[in-house]
Amino acid sequence: MLPLPATLIAAGLMPLLADGGQFARIVESLERNLLTPIPLCFLLGIICTRIHGGIKIPKELYYSIAIFLLMSIGFIGGHELADEYQAHGVSTIWKPALVTLLLGCVTPITSYVVLRYLGGMSIADSAGIAAHYGSTSAVTFAVANSFVEQTQHPADSFLPTLVTILECPGIAIALVIGAAFSARERAAKAAASGRPVKESKLGEALYEVMTGQSIMLMAGLLVIGFVSTLFMPEKGLEPFLEFFKSKGMLFRGVLCIFLLEMGLVAGEKLGDLVKVGPFLVAFGILMPLLHGFLGVYLGHLAGLNLGGCTVFGAIVSSASYIAAPPAVRLTLPEANPTLSITAALAITFPFNIAFGIPIYFEMAKWVGAQ
Amino acid sequence: MQLYPLKLVTIVGETLIMEEIAEEGIKLGATGFTLVDVIGKGSRSARNVSFAGEAKTRKLEFVVPADVAVAILTFVSHNYFEHYACIAWLSDVAVVRGEQYVVKR
Numbered sequence: 001m002l003p004l005p006a007t008l009i010a011a012g013l014m015p016l017l018a019d020g021g022q023f024a025r026i027v028e029s030l031e032r033n034l035l036t037p038i039p040l041c042f043l044l045g046i047i048c049t050r051i052h053g054g055i056k057i058p059k060e061l062y063y064s065i066a067i068f069l070l071m072s073i074g075f076i077g078g079h080e081l082a083d084e085y086q087a088h089g090v091s092t093i094w095k096p097a098l099v100t101l102l103l104g105c106v107t108p109i110t111s112y113v114v115l116r117y118l119g120g121m122s123i124a125d126s127a128g129i130a131a132h133y134g135s136t137s138a139v140t141f142a143v144a145n146s147f148v149e150q151t152q153h154p155a156d157s158f159l160p161t162l163v164t165i166l167e168c169p170g171i172a173i174a175l176v177i178g179a180a181f182s183a184r185e186r187a188a189k190a191a192a193s194g195r196p197v198k199e200s201k202l203g204e205a206l207y208e209v210m211t212g213q214s215i216m217l218m219a220g221l222l223v224i225g226f227v228s229t230l231f232m233p234e235k236g237l238e239p240f241l242e243f244f245k246s247k248g249m250l251f252r253g254v255l256c257i258f259l260l261e262m263g264l265v266a267g268e269k270l271g272d273l274v275k276v277g278p279f280l281v282a283f284g285i286l287m288p289l290l291h292g293f294l295g296v297y298l299g300h301l302a303g304l305n306l307g308g309c310t311v312f313g314a315i316v317s318s319a320s321y322i323a324a325p326p327a328v329r330l331t332l333p334e335a336n337p338t339l340s341i342t343a344a345l346a347i348t349f350p351f352n353i354a355f356g357i358p359i360y361f362e363m364a365k366w367v368g369a370q
Numbered sequence: 371m372q373l374y375p376l377k378l379v380t381i382v383g384e385t386l387i388m389e390e391i392a393e394e395g396i397k398l399g400a401t402g403f404t405l406v407d408v409i410g411k412g413s414r415s416a417r418n419v420s421f422a423g424e425a426k427t428r429k430l431e432f433v434v435p436a437d438v439a440v441a442i443l444t445f446v447s448h449n450y451f452e453h454y455a456c457i458a459w460l461s462d463v464a465v466v467r468g469e470q471y472v473v474k475r
Contacts, residue, residue: 329386333453 022366029358036150038143039353041256045263046270046350057261065254065261069142070217072244072251077160077218078225079241084157086230093158095302096312100162103298103316104169107291108134112177114287119279121339123185127178128328128335129280132344133287134170135320136163138214139262140349142246142255144314144357148307149247151361156308163315164219171209171324175202178332205327212323262349269346276342284319284347288356292317296363306361309369313360318352319344374468377439379432381446382408383456388428394445395430399438401471404431412455427455433463433471 033039048055084092111133115126141163148155179202209215228237245251273281295316299309321344328335381391385407392403407425432442443458450456465471 326386329384 022362025365026359026362029361030355032151033147033358034354036147037256038146038252038259042259042263042266042350042353045260045265046267047263049264049267050270055260055264057257057264062258062261065258067213067217068254069251069258070138070214071221072246073138073142073160073163074218074221075225075240075244076246077158077163078222078227079229079237080157081161081222082226082229085226092156092303093161096156096158096162096299096304096308097165099298099302100165100312101169103291103295104134104166105173106294107316108170108174108177110291111287112174114283119283122334123181124178124332124335125339127174127181128332128337129283129340129343130177131171131174131328132319132321132324132340133291133348134174135168135324136166136170136315137318137320137322137344137349137352138163138218139255139258140318140352140357141311141315142251143259143353144311144360145246146252146255147357148310148361151307153305153307153310153361155311156304159308159311159315160218160222162312164215164222166315167215167218167320167323168206168209171320171327172206175205175327175331178335182332182334201330205330208330209323209327214323259353262345266346266350269342272338272342273346276339280339280343281347284343285351288317288319288348288352289359292356292360293363296360296369297367300364300367300369304369306364306369309364309367310357310361313363314352314357317348317356317360319348321345321349371466372468373464373466374471376433376463376465376468376471377436378461378463379434379439379442379458380461381430381442381456381458382410382427383430383450383458384454385425385428387450387454387456388430391442391446391450392430395432395434395438395442398441398445400432400434400442402432405429412457433465435472 045055047053081093108130111130112126115121115129116123119126121129141159145155145159179200183200228240242248243250292313296309296313299312304312321341324344325337325341328340329337379395381388383391388405392405395403406429408427408429409425410427432439434442439460443460446456446458
């Protein structure tokens with residue numbers, strides 16, 4: 001049997017490389033992505049932390065930008081969804097939405113199986129990390145969206161809707177797997193110590209995810225964007241679109257500041273790479289490639305365009321590091337958060353920003369998306 | 371001025387669990403609590419995670435009679451010490467208007 005990394009590469013990347021000229025095209029896409037302000041700001045953040053440089057982004061600014069980005073993704077998504085709805089009804093949207101739900105259920109299970117049975121990790125750690133990889137990262141969506149806009153292949157308008165659909169099921173499924181499989185262990189432990197079994201906080205954790213900032217802002221603004229596009233005159237809507245638009249200078253500019261802060265945080269987490277071990281480092285790179293390929297391929301089958309497949313691959317492959325950590329901590333306290341947060345934030349996020357997105361773009365071309 | 375001898379229970383730990391401990395403290399007989407965001411470092415503080423916008427670590431204090439203090443500390447040690455970053459200690463304090471801190475049963 002092939003070792004795990006080779007197997008995953010074979011599943012995710014080899015079909016692409018089998019085509020001779022494909023490799024050169026991937027390298028070209030990588031160059032086109034890497035030498036742009038957004039990933040370079042992220043890199044600057046990492047370098048600054050590693051050399052103990054003096055960049056400090058005030059926490060309040062970071063949270064304000066996060067709010068703006070989520071509102072913007074939601075509002076523009078809702079606006080474009082309304083346009084799509086007026087033009088085609090729900091005919092173009094239902095298939096991608098269904099595929100998103102399906103992948104939201106599949107990715108935590110594949111992650112759990114790989115971590116538990118190939119990596120030999122504990123039930124709680126496997127389920128905890130799987131919850132992160134089953135959910136998605138809105139910032140990865142924003143960066144992927146900017147990338148496809150720069151390459152003149154804008155994604156389908158309803159992608160933000162798919163991001164909100166993808167956020168919850170993955171966390172829920174992984175936590176249910178973890179809670180179910182570790183219930184016996186907990187009961188045995190409780191019997192040995194003579195104390196009652198602790199109540200599971202699964203319901204509370206899922207409620208926190210559903211009503212957390214990312215979902216409330218993104219889904220809320222999606223509805224607001226949708227409703228106001230249908231009922232407001234175009235002239236009245238213009239200033240809002242101007243303020244929130246993802247192609248606009250405000251969005252791109254603040255995304256750079258946000259990525260700079262993400263780089264500062266990821267730089268700190270890089271030190272934890274030694275603690276998590278080579279298996280998790282390989283997992284953090286290869287699992288996104290596999291999930292990304294699944295996303296691109298199924299997205300293509302569901303009718304997404306080239307940009308849409310690329311962004312969809314990026315969001316399916318990405319790991320949550322905002323909504324998932326507290327939900328996992330509440331439900332599976334025995335899971336070590338250093339493992340999941342390091343994998344999501346210090347391995348998968350930088351990989352996707354620098355290499356993953358252009359690779360998904362080439363994958364999308366390879367599967368025939370247009 | 372009369373001072374009342376009471377106990378100060380201090381718990382420093384992950385933000386995620388502190389409100390739950392505060393509520394349980396009230397159920398166990400405390401008349402109130404103080405909860406503040408803090409910054410610190412400990413052997414397990416790398417584990418701290420929180421919801422967006424919240425501090426990662428909080429300090430919780432109760433001024434209570436000795437029996438309530440023991441009940442709170444027992445609850446915390448049984449439920450949180452194993453898996454969460456959390457520390458708790460007890461101090462003797464002399465409190466003005468101490469009768470405020472005793473639940474009339």
